[in-house]
Amino acid sequence: MIQVPQAASSTTGVKTSDSKSNTARILDVHDMTVAYHQRPVLWDVDFTLDEPRLVGIIGPNGAGKSTFIKAILGLVPLAGGSVKLFGTAPEAQRKRIGYVPQRESVDWDFPVSVLDVVLMGTYGRLGWFRRPRAADIAWARECLAQVGLADFAYRQIGQLSGGQQQRTFLARALAQKADIYFMDEPMAGVDAATERVVFALLKQLRAEGKTLLVVHHDLRTVAEYFEMVAMLNMRLTAAGPTAEVFTPDNLRKTYGGRLEVLDAAAEALRKKQRSD
Amino acid sequence: MLDLSYNTIVVLLGTSLLGAGAGLVGSFTVLRGRALIGDVLAHAALPGLCLAFLILGRRNLTSMLAGALVSGLIAVLLLTLLRSATRVKDDAVMGTIRSVFFGGGVVLISYIQNRSVEGSKAGLDSYILGKTAGMIAADVQLIGGVALAALVCIVLLYKEMQLASFDPGFARVQGWPALALDNLQMALAALVTVVGLPAVGAVLVAAMLILPGVTMRFWTDRLGKLLLGAALIGATIGGAGTLASAKFSLLPAGPVIILVGTFIFVLSMLFAPRRGVLARAAALRDFRRMLARQKLLAALYTFCEGPEGDDAWLTDEEIAATLEMSPRAARRVVYDALLSGALQPRESAKGTEYGLTEFGWEHAILIVRGERLWRLYLLEHPDLAGQLVDLDLTKVDEHLPADVVQDLEAKLRAENRLPETDASADAYAAAHRAAGGGP
Numbered sequence: 094m095i096q097v098p099q100a101a102s103s104t105t106g107v108k109t110s111d112s113k114s115n116t117a118r119i120l121d122v123h124d125m126t127v128a129y130h131q132r133p134v135l136w137d138v139d140f141t142l143d144e145p146r147l148v149g150i151i152g153p154n155g156a157g158k159s160t161f162i163k164a165i166l167g168l169v170p171l172a173g174g175s176v177k178l179f180g181t182a183p184e185a186q187r188k189r190i191g192y193v194p195q196r197e198s199v200d201w202d203f204p205v206s207v208l209d210v211v212l213m214g215t216y217g218r219l220g221w222f223r224r225p226r227a228a229d230i231a232w233a234r235e236c237l238a239q240v241g242l243a244d245f246a247y248r249q250i251g252q253l254s255g256g257q258q259q260r261t262f263l264a265r266a267l268a269q270k271a272d273i274y275f276m277d278e279p280m281a282g283v284d285a286a287t288e289r290v291v292f293a294l295l296k297q298l299r300a301e302g303k304t305l306l307v308v309h310h311d312l313r314t315v316a317e318y319f320e321m322v323a324m325l326n327m328r329l330t331a332a333g334p335t336a337e338v339f340t341p342d343n344l345r346k347t348y349g350g351r352l353e354v355l356d357a358a359a360e361a362l363r364k365k366q367r368s369d
Numbered sequence: 370m371l372d373l374s375y376n377t378i379v380v381l382l383g384t385s386l387l388g389a390g391a392g393l394v395g396s397f398t399v400l401r402g403r404a405l406i407g408d409v410l411a412h413a414a415l416p417g418l419c420l421a422f423l424i425l426g427r428r429n430l431t432s433m434l435a436g437a438l439v440s441g442l443i444a445v446l447l448l449t450l451l452r453s454a455t456r457v458k459d460d461a462v463m464g465t466i467r468s469v470f471f472g473g474g475v476v477l478i479s480y481i482q483n484r485s486v487e488g489s490k491a492g493l494d495s496y497i498l499g500k501t502a503g504m505i506a507a508d509v510q511l512i513g514g515v516a517l518a519a520l521v522c523i524v525l526l527y528k529e530m531q532l533a534s535f536d537p538g539f540a541r542v543q544g545w546p547a548l549a550l551d552n553l554q555m556a557l558a559a560l561v562t563v564v565g566l567p568a569v570g571a572v573l574v575a576a577m578l579i580l581p582g583v584t585m586r587f588w589t590d591r592l593g594k595l596l597l598g599a600a601l602i603g604a605t606i607g608g609a610g611t612l613a614s615a616k617f618s619l620l621p622a623g624p625v626i627i628l629v630g631t632f633i634f635v636l637s638m639l640f641a642p643r644r645g646v647l648a649r650a651a652a653l654r655d656f657r658r659m660l661a662r663q664k665l666l667a668a669l670y671t672f673c674e675g676p677e678g679d680d681a682w683l684t685d686e687e688i689a690a691t692l693e694m695s696p697r698a699a700r701r702v703v704y705d706a707l708l709s710g711a712l713q714p715r716e717s718a719k720g721t722e723y724g725l726t727e728f729g730w731e732h733a734i735l736i737v738r739g740e741r742l743w744r745l746y747l748l749e750h751p752d753l754a755g756q757l758v759d760l761d762l763t764k765v766d767e768h769l770p771a772d773v774v775q776d777l778e779a780k781l782r783a784e785n786r787l788p789e790t791d792a793s794a795d796a797y798a799a800a801h802r803a804a805g806g807g808p
């Protein structure tokens with residue numbers, strides 16, 4: 094039997110894990126609530142990770158998957174709860190974080206080359222005022238080669254296909270040399286070749302002992318790609334090893350049935366707020 | 370001949386430096402899609418300028434520009450507040466704030482000019498459309514200082530500003546103060562706008578920020594070159610506009626500078642390689658011709674697959690009928706194909722007939738293969754439809770993984786619909802021999 098480390102709990106909050114109690118947790122999300130205009134997007138989410146894992150974050154559209162990542166990274170404010178990365182505030186761990194935002198979040202007509210974008214991954218280590226040196230450029234090229242875009246270094250980013258743009262973002266995250274990676278739908282709308290490159294990279298990074306949290310939309314490939322899943326629909330409906338947690342029952346809780354219940358709950362809350 | 374008196378040189382230096390600073394700072398404004406904020410700022414600067422004059426009771430450029438900066442920034446702050454507090458659309462908020470502040474400024478100017486002799490001599494109305502003639506060395510120093518500050522900030526913080534402009538979210542995750550960098554860009558834009566008021570005027574100074582950046586974007590895909598080029602273009606239009614305005618002394622400088630800038634912008638928009646309107650039209654035309662040529666070759670190839678065998682020769686009219694084109698369009702395609710060496714003519718009883726050359730035949734095989742592979746691919750992977758399919762039918766292998774192509778080819782081959790290139794036929798035979806099968 095493989096001993097699966099305590100991964101997450103949606104009901105009882107933080108549990109202590111037997112062997113790891115004295116070393117810092119990789120990720121500790123406690124009672125996270127995020128709201129846009131007083132409307133909850135995430136509600137009392139508890140999620141902990143003690144050991145490096147390749148985690149898929151799944152859930153229906155508008156379930157708060159991206160928000161979950163952005164809240165951990167401090168890109169959206171918490172309405173309640175707390176986040177710790179490697180035992181401290183995420184802000185103190187900037188250099189250990191790699192990030193792949195959604196492809197649609199930037200203007201691809203921006204006048205930069207593919208290599209320029211990948212170099213941005215090294216900026217965190219460079220610090221203020223210092224420009225990338227030859228060694229940084231060589232490293233960025235190496236990262237580009239890893240995603241199969243070595244020949245595209247000097248293209249303007251708008252001339253790439255969607256899949257190639259996605260791979261550029263991945264190369265930039267690789268260039269960060271991080272310990273924990275957050276990826277927002279890296280396989281959304283990409284071609285088969287890119288999906289394979291992405292998956293191979295996820296596995297490789299995992300083999301190097303990195304932790305990866307990946308927002309994923311394609312339920313067909315979840316079992317193949319991820320050793321752990323976190324199922325979100327405003328609340329964390331289930332989290333744990335894929336083999337145990339990725340079940341029809343939990344899927345129904347996340348995607349069907351429960352959805353209406355939570356909508357009703359959100360609606361009730363909105364009405365209450367209005368009357369208050 | 371131009372009379373380059375001391376005065377002219379001072380003014381020329383002032384407007385060129387202003388143009389360079391505006392080009393540098395404005396490029397970022399344009400890239401962030403914030404060009405209109407510069408316009409709000411400029412219009413809203415007018416009442417602050419007048420109030421500073423009223424409070425001081427005399428004309429003092431530095432204090433008046435400080436007043437202009439304050440009221441401009443108040444307008445931008447108001448804009449941000451209204452945007453987050455109400456559901457009024459952005460453009461409506463901007464339009465309203467700009468008009469209200471500008472209206473207030475114009476009223477104040479009339480009031481000042483009617484109130485006293487000194488007021489009427491102050492010439493505050495020149496701040497609406499700009500007037501370079503009165504520029505003195507101190508003004509140029511001010512403009513130069515602002516331009517230098519912009520240059521120093523952008524050179525030092527090039528990497529940071531590039532990142533924060535392209536992907537603020539990623540910048541924040543890396544720990545950069547994206548908001549502060551944003552505000553720095555805004556502050557620089559505000560400073561350039563305000564020192565540009567006397568020369569170009571409140572109505573047009575925003576165009577000075579916008580024009581160099583959008584013009585230069587036609588010529589380059591690199592941020593560094595964009596910034597450098599925009600600074601040069603800005604300096605050029607500032608200088609050229611001033612000279613033109615000095616030569617015809619009745620013309621206000623602002624409009625002349627903007628017209629010169631617009632002239633360069635229009636030239637770039639039309640004639641820039643790749644991004645220019647003409648280059649795009651030419652590329653579209655070439656693309657359409659390539660599609661038509663592919664269609665012709667594919668049609669001739671398909672014809673050969675039929676009972677007529679290899680001996681397919683068609684006249685202009687028959688080609689037009691097969692391709693469902695007008696005779697004129699068909700003649701055009703045939704002409705293109707003849708030029709590319711894919712088609713050869715022969716004289717027969719029916720008139721001139723056209724058939725594929727050896728080269729045309731090989732090319733047609735690639736095209737038909739590509740077309741059939743794409744069709745099959747779309748049938749088998751409807752969920753990925755459109756993400757990979759390329760209209761240049763000869764490039765299937767660049768877009769699809771090799772194993773997918775092999776799979777599709779096997780299916781076509783089973784239906785005997787795969788046009789075999791010599792290379793792939795050889796590989797096919799070799800594979801069969803290796804597997805111990807027949808030829």
